[in-house]
Amino acid sequence: MLKDSTWPIKIQVRDLNFYYGQRQAIEDLRLDIRQGEILGLMGPSKSGKTTFLRVLNRMSDLVSGARVEGSVHLDGEDILARDCNVDELRRRVGMVFAKPTPLPRSIYENLAFAPRMHGKRSKAVLDELVEFSLKAAQLWPEVKDRLHDSALKLSGGQQQRLCLARTLAMQPEVILLDEPTSGLDPISTARIEETLTELKKDFTIILVSNNTKQIARCSDKVAFLLMSRLIEYGVTPEVFMAPKDKRTDDYISGRFG
Numbered sequence: 001m002l003k004d005s006t007w008p009i010k011i012q013v014r015d016l017n018f019y020y021g022q023r024q025a026i027e028d029l030r031l032d033i034r035q036g037e038i039l040g041l042m043g044p045s046k047s048g049k050t051t052f053l054r055v056l057n058r059m060s061d062l063v064s065g066a067r068v069e070g071s072v073h074l075d076g077e078d079i080l081a082r083d084c085n086v087d088e089l090r091r092r093v094g095m096v097f098a099k100p101t102p103l104p105r106s107i108y109e110n111l112a113f114a115p116r117m118h119g120k121r122s123k124a125v126l127d128e129l130v131e132f133s134l135k136a137a138q139l140w141p142e143v144k145d146r147l148h149d150s151a152l153k154l155s156g157g158q159q160q161r162l163c164l165a166r167t168l169a170m171q172p173e174v175i176l177l178d179e180p181t182s183g184l185d186p187i188s189t190a191r192i193e194e195t196l197t198e199l200k201k202d203f204t205i206i207l208v209s210n211n212t213k214q215i216a217r218c219s220d221k222v223a224f225l226l227m228s229r230l231i232e233y234g235v236t237p238e239v240f241m242a243p244k245d246k247r248t249d250d251y252i253s254g255r256f257g
C-alpha cells in the first residue's frame, strides 16, 4: 500500500548540508521518509548517496573534518543533536554495506554477537533472535541445520543475506542498504529484492543502488540525487514513467551516469 501524505513520517530531513572539509557532499536536502516504505536513492557516482545514509546513523561523525548543518528527525527526535545517544541510534538505524562482511565465526555467532554485547545473555533469547532474523532475511531454510558452521563457507549471496540478518538481529526500525547487491549474481539479487519487499511490512528501508531497474522494481518512492542536490523525488512508477526533470529522464534512460 502506498504511504500517502497522511501516513506517519519516520524520518524528516530539513535543510541538510554536509561538508567534507571544503567539499560539499549534500546541499539543502529536504525529504520525508514514511514509516514502512522503501525509498530508493539513485544517482551517479559521487552524488552524495552514501554520505546521506551515513548521516542517518551518524557514521558520518567518524570522518575527521566533516561538518553537518540542518536537521534530521527520527520519530520526531533530532538525531543530529549533541545529546543524541549514537549507540542507540545505530541500533535503531541499521546498515548493510555493498560487500558482505561476515565475522570469521559461525553463522550463529554472527547473529548473536552484537545482541549479546548489548546485554542479551540468555541462550533461549539469543536462539530465538537468531531464528527470527534468519527467517526474516529468508536464509533460515538454507542454514538451519548448520548454524555452527563458519559463515565464511556461505556463498556471496548467502553472506549478504546473513549480513542483512545480522542487522535485523539488532531489531532496528530503519534499514539502510548501500548497493547491497552490487557484487551478486541475478539469482542472489532477486532473493535480496524479494526479502526487502517482505521486510517493508515491519521496517522503513532506504535502498541506494546504481541499478535503476532495481530501484524501479523495489522502491515505493524514489529520490534522484545529482552533484549533491536532490533533483527529483516522487512515487516510483510516476517518476520512472513521467520524470519531471530532464536530468532524471536522462539518468533513467541511461544517457549519462
Ligand SMILES: Nc1ncnc2c1ncn2[C@@H]1O[C@H](COP(=O)(O)OP(=O)(O)OP(=O)(O)O)[C@@H](O)[C@H]1O
Binding pocket: 020, 023, 024, 025, 043, 044, 045, 046, 047, 048, 049, 050, 051, 052, 063, 210
Ligand atoms: N571520507 C570522505 N572524505 C572526503 N570526501 C569524501 C569522503 N567520502 C565521500 N567523499 C566525497 O563526497 C562526495 C559524495 O560521495 P558519496 O560517496 O556520498 O557519493 P555516492 O553518490 O555514494 O557515490 P558512489 O555511487 O560512487 O558510492 C564525493 O565527491 C566524494 O569524493
